[in-house]
Amino acid sequence: xxxxxxxxxxxxxxxxxxxxxxxxxxxxxxxxxxxxxxxxxxxxxxxxxxxxxxxxxxxxxxxxxxxxxxxxxxxxxxxxxxxxxxxxxxxxxxxxxxxxxxxxxxxxxxxxxxxxxxxxxxxxxxxxxxxxxxxxxxxxxxxxxxxxxxxxxxxxxxxxxxxxxxxxxxxxxxxxxxxxxxxxxxxxxxx
Amino acid sequence: xxxxxxxxxxxxxxxxxxxxxxxxxxxxxxxxxxxxxxxxxxxxxxxxxxxxxxxxxxxxxxxxxxxxxxxxxxxxxxxxxxxxxxxxxxxxxxxxxxxxxxxxxxxxxxxxxxxxxxxxxxxxxxxxxxxxxxxxxxxxxxxxxxxxxxxxxxxxxxxxxxxxxxxxxxxxxxxxxxxxxxxxxxxxxxxxxxxxxxxxxxxxxxxxxxxxxxxxxxxxxxxxxxxxxxxxxxxxxxxxxxxxxxxxxxxxxxxxxxxxxxxxxxxxxxxxxxxxxxxxxxxxxxxxxxxxxxxxxxxxxxxxxxxxxxxxxxxxxxxxxxxxxxxxxxxxxxxxxxxxxxxxxxxxxxxxxxxxxxxxxxxxxxxxxxxxxxxxxxxxxxxxxxxxxxxxxxxxxxxxxxxxxxxxxxxxxxxxxxxxxxxxxxxxxxxxxxxxxxxxxxxxxxxxxxxxxxxxxxxxxxxxxxxxxxx
Numbered sequence: 001x002x003x004x005x006x007x008x009x010x011x012x013x014x015x016x017x018x019x020x021x022x023x024x025x026x027x028x029x030x031x032x033x034x035x036x037x038x039x040x041x042x043x044x045x046x047x048x049x050x051x052x053x054x055x056x057x058x059x060x061x062x063x064x065x066x067x068x069x070x071x072x073x074x075x076x077x078x079x080x081x082x083x084x085x086x087x088x089x090x091x092x093x094x095x096x097x098x099x100x101x102x103x104x105x106x107x108x109x110x111x112x113x114x115x116x117x118x119x120x121x122x123x124x125x126x127x128x129x130x131x132x133x134x135x136x137x138x139x140x141x142x143x144x145x146x147x148x149x150x151x152x153x154x155x156x157x158x159x160x161x162x163x164x165x166x167x168x169x170x171x172x173x174x175x176x177x178x179x180x181x182x183x184x185x186x187x188x189x190x191x
Numbered sequence: 192x193x194x195x196x197x198x199x200x201x202x203x204x205x206x207x208x209x210x211x212x213x214x215x216x217x218x219x220x221x222x223x224x225x226x227x228x229x230x231x232x233x234x235x236x237x238x239x240x241x242x243x244x245x246x247x248x249x250x251x252x253x254x255x256x257x258x259x260x261x262x263x264x265x266x267x268x269x270x271x272x273x274x275x276x277x278x279x280x281x282x283x284x285x286x287x288x289x290x291x292x293x294x295x296x297x298x299x300x301x302x303x304x305x306x307x308x309x310x311x312x313x314x315x316x317x318x319x320x321x322x323x324x325x326x327x328x329x330x331x332x333x334x335x336x337x338x339x340x341x342x343x344x345x346x347x348x349x350x351x352x353x354x355x356x357x358x359x360x361x362x363x364x365x366x367x368x369x370x371x372x373x374x375x376x377x378x379x380x381x382x383x384x385x386x387x388x389x390x391x392x393x394x395x396x397x398x399x400x401x402x403x404x405x406x407x408x409x410x411x412x413x414x415x416x417x418x419x420x421x422x423x424x425x426x427x428x429x430x431x432x433x434x435x436x437x438x439x440x441x442x443x444x445x446x447x448x449x450x451x452x453x454x455x456x457x458x459x460x461x462x463x464x465x466x467x468x469x470x471x472x473x474x475x476x477x478x479x480x481x482x483x484x485x486x487x488x489x490x491x492x493x494x495x496x497x498x499x500x501x502x503x504x505x506x507x508x509x510x511x512x513x514x515x516x517x518x519x520x521x522x523x524x525x526x527x528x529x530x531x532x533x534x535x536x537x538x539x540x541x542x543x544x545x546x547x548x549x550x551x552x553x554x555x556x557x558x559x560x561x562x563x564x565x566x567x568x569x570x571x572x573x574x575x576x577x578x579x580x581x582x583x584x585x586x587x588x589x590x591x592x593x594x595x596x597x598x599x600x601x602x603x604x605x606x607x608x609x610x611x612x613x614x615x616x617x618x619x620x621x622x623x624x625x626x627x628x629x630x631x632x633x634x635x636x637x638x639x640x641x642x643x644x645x646x647x648x649x650x651x652x653x654x655x656x657x658x659x660x661x662x
Contacts, residue, residue: 017423024431024466031459039455119452126452 013077014168022175025138029179032134033186036127040191043123050124051191053117058104059188063180065100066139070177072097073146077170080153083160091150094173095143101180102143105136128187135179142176145169192554194265196272201555202282203258204548208639210251210289211541215632217244222625226618235297242322243296248536249320250289253331255544256365256401257285257338260358262551263408264342268349277341281334288330292323314375318386321372328372335366353422354408357429361400368392380448387443394540395439395506399432399467402502402543409495409550410475414482424474432467439464442514446523454516461514465507468539471499488553488561490570490641494546497578501538509534509585521600526617527592534585537577545574545638552642563646573638580631584624591620 012019040047076090109129112118119129149169152158158166192198221240223230231240265272272278295304301322308324310316315325323331339362346355371388407425411418441457475496486492509531513522522528549570553562561567599613608616 015423017427020427020470021430024427024434024463027466028434028459028463031462035455035459120450123451123455126455130452130456 013163014171015164018168018171022171025175026179029131029135029182032127032131033182036131036186039123039127046122047124047191050122050128051188053112053115054128054188055108055111056188058108059184062101062104063184065097065104066177066180069094069098069101070174073170073173077163077166080158080166081160081163087158088150088153091146091153095146095150098139098143098146101139102136105132105139109133124191131183131187135176135183138176138179142173145172192266192551192559193269194271196275196278197262197265197551198555199272199275199278199282200258200262200551202279203254203261204552206282206286207251207254207258207544208548210247210254212635212639213293214244214247214251215628215635217247219625219628219632222621222628225614225621226625239296239301243293245320246296246322247293252540252544254285255540255548256362256405259401259405259544259547259551260338260342260362262547262555263405264345264355264358265349267352267355267408268346270345270349273341273344273348277337281337281341284330285334288327288334292327295324296322313373315373318375318382320390321386325373328369332366332369335362335369339363339366352418353425354404354411357400357407357425358404361397361404364397364400365393368397383447384444384449387440391440391443392437394535395436395464396433398540399436400429402498402539403428403432403471405543405547406471406475406495406498409491409546410478412550413486413488413492413495414478415484415486416478416481420481421478424470424478428467428470428474431463431470435460435463435466442516442519445516445519458514458516462511464514465503465511468499468503468507472503475499486561488550488567490567490574491546491550491561493571493574494542494549497574498538498542498546501534501542501578501581503538505531505534505536505538505585509589512589521596522592525592525595525600526588526620527596530585530588530592533588534581537581542578562641563644565646566641566644569637569644570641573634573641576634576637577631578634580627580634583627584631587620587624587627591617591624594620 072090072094076087076094079085079087079090112125117125117129119126146169149158149166152165217240220231220235221237221244224237224240228237261272261278295308299307301316304324305311305316308316308326310325313325315328316322321328339359342359342362346359368389371385374385376382376385403425407421410416411421437460438456439461441453442461444453444457476499479492479496513519513527513531553559562570594617595613598608598616599610600607602608
């Protein structure tokens with residue numbers, strides 16, 4: 001870290017606009033998390049019962065997929081900055097790793113839905129389905145962004161000179177990952 | 192004005208302002224009817240006056256948006272309008288249809304109007320704000336589609352800018368969502384869903400795109416700040432508007448029969464709806480602080496700043512006041528809603544149309560640097576009179592609403608006042624609102640007066656720092 005700081009002056013990675021966007025997104029999730037906390041304190045039994053129907057192992061595997069993807073994306077940013085080859089390949093690997101999450105999540109939805117759970121079952125499942133699906137859509141958007149970055153890197157549109165686009169996309173991706181790191185324990189462990 | 196065909200915006204703006212005046216006249220009639228119930232009865236009963244007041248608002252804003260579009264799309268695309276003739280034809284068709292509809296409301300009773308316009312064939316009438324006869328609704332759809340064709344052809348053959356893309360996206364959304372007004376299911380709960388898909392997704396969805404695009408255009412012109420900076424802001428603002436506004440529709444679903452989760456979704460997302468409006472305030476003031484030129488049209492600058500502040504207060508703050516489900520349980524459909532409606536429409540949509548009029552009309556009248564100082568001073572008097580009056584209208588209606596909720600909604604049943612008994616208790620607020628409304632009318636007269644003041648034209652602009660070739 002100190003080595004990095006010595007090498008480069010402190011700066012905001014990515015565009016200021018993407019950070020405004022990230023903070024707005026985090027605000028949405030934060031309000032939903034607070035709502036979840038309040039609703040749980042009003043009716044702990046429903047939440048406890050709801051949690052029993054989930055599969056913590058899929059949640060854990062999904063977490064693994066997303067963290068791996070984040071690591072690969074971070075590596076790719078460094079590769080591009082250091083003008084080393086393999087940036088696009090790492091981004092594609094990130095998309096692949098995060099697909100563990102997308103397919104895992106779809107399987108969970110199918111399983112729960114098959115067992116008769118849906119958005120209207122009770123307050124816990126309202127939060128579960130809404131929060132995870134809202135997050136799921138963010139992951140899909142993030143994957144699209146990673147693919148666009150990979151294509152642009154491949155075409156040579158991005159090189160180490162201007163890191164704005166690459167850093168913006170990566171920052172967004174890390175936000176998506178960060179939200180899941182709160183969602184997972186909140187829904188699968190603490191509820 | 193760089194392209195001759197931009198001039199076609201002029202009749203749209205003029206007709207919009209005429210209808211605006213009509214809307215205010217009916218607003219005053221309504222304000223008086225709140226306290227003098229039989230005023231103008233039976234000629235103009237309350238329900239008819241209300242219908243005319245709200246329909247005129249919608250139609251004149253549409254005229255304003257169309258005028259704004261005809262003015263700015265060719266300039267942004269750097270090309271003449273695809274067909275000025277079509278724009279003129281559509282103007283007369285829309286103006287005639289709009290006028291006939293309003294006259295129909297006033298001179299024929301509503302049931303007869305439904306009969307003679309053959310509502311039976313495709314029943315769409317009888318719903319708040321969507322009272323227009325089916326044939327008028329079809330007319331609006333046809334006019335908007337032809338208008339979109341004209342605009343899209345213009346935009347496609349010229350320079351593609353973010354302002355044009357966002358504006359046209361908003362207008363396409365407006366047209367598509369309008370189609371829900373033709374669907375009128377027999378089940379009242381289902382009907383309300385589709386009704387809100389027009390009403391809410393217009394004003395808290397696609398209209399925000401239109402507002403954002405017009406604001407961005409005017410700021411580019413007035414401040415000379417780099418297009419890239421302004422476009423970035425515009426993207427973030429419209430993304431936030433859509434993220435919060437679409438699911439925010441849920442705040443209308445609280446009590447119409449859908450599943451309970453809407454209480455949560457509607458509350459959370461609409462709690463965030465003030466964000467894009469707040470960002471517009473920061474956007475406008477930041478751009479103006481970073482301006483590279485002092486544009487002599489100070490009045491347009493005032494409108495641009497004013498619209499963001501009033502939209503934030505009216506749509507953002509006053510919307511948030513009663514949007515959380517536990518609060519809305521008590522306040523739903525009270526005068527608090529009316530307070531919010533007045534300031535939100537004025538701040539967001541009336542003022543953005545007046546902003547582009549303030550910028551574009553002097554140019555179309557051969558005054559590229561804005562009106563004379565005297566005319567601008569009078570216009571700014573109009574701005575302050577109307578805006579301060581609207582603040583008072585909103586405050587008085589809020590007072591009325593709080594008292595109404597206190598007397599009529601909070602007490603246990605049996606102890607609560609009935610609706611009409613409650614209305615008697617809040618009459619003082621209604622009187623004060625009427626006085627504020629009269630001041631608004633005075634402001635409108637002053638504003639109109641500013642168009643007739645000649646005086647020396649404004650001198651050329653003073654450039655701060657390096658000028659940009661094309662702002």
